[in-house]
Amino acid sequence: MRCTINSEEIVLRCAPEHRLLSILREDLRLTGAKPGCEIGRCGACMIWLDGAPTNACLVMTYQLEGRKVTTIEAVAADARSLPVREALAGCGGLQCGYCTARVVMTLIHLHGQTPPPGREEAAALACGNLYRCTGYGGIARAIDSLFPEA
Ligand code: FES
Helix, strand or coil, X not given: CXXXXXXXXXXXXXXXXXXXXXXXXXXXXXXXXXXXXXXXCCCCCEEEECCEEEEHHHCEHHHCCCCEEECHHHHCCCCCXXXXXXXXXXXXXXXXXXXXXXXXXXXXXXXXXXXXXXHHHHHHHCCCCCCCCXXXXXXXXXXXXXXXXX
């Protein structure tokens, strides 16, 4: 099975039902995507699959042929991440860090859309993410600053 992970072509030699989250964390040591619920509910394992936010815990090896996977490790060096990282830092939205990768991945994806969504739509689209430690206030303020109403 061939796919691209963070711009590098990878040949996967594992069982077809092996989960992408395990491949990333255990085989490739890309630990930015976190294990949480592991049933597609919490968003802790967020990656981009062909550019779309996707829960890595729900992607099996057999689904990866020819696909492009991007993880937070690659996004960190992407200039598009800067406004999102600055907004989260400036608004106190970084919390403990466990959820930060998925928040950044989600908000960069939304911020890069043309036209970008308005504040309420962005907040609704980001609501599939659960945050455990300090609540939603800082993240909500970051969304407000990134997605002003038209
Ligand atoms: Fe994948 Fe929760 S660990 S959605």
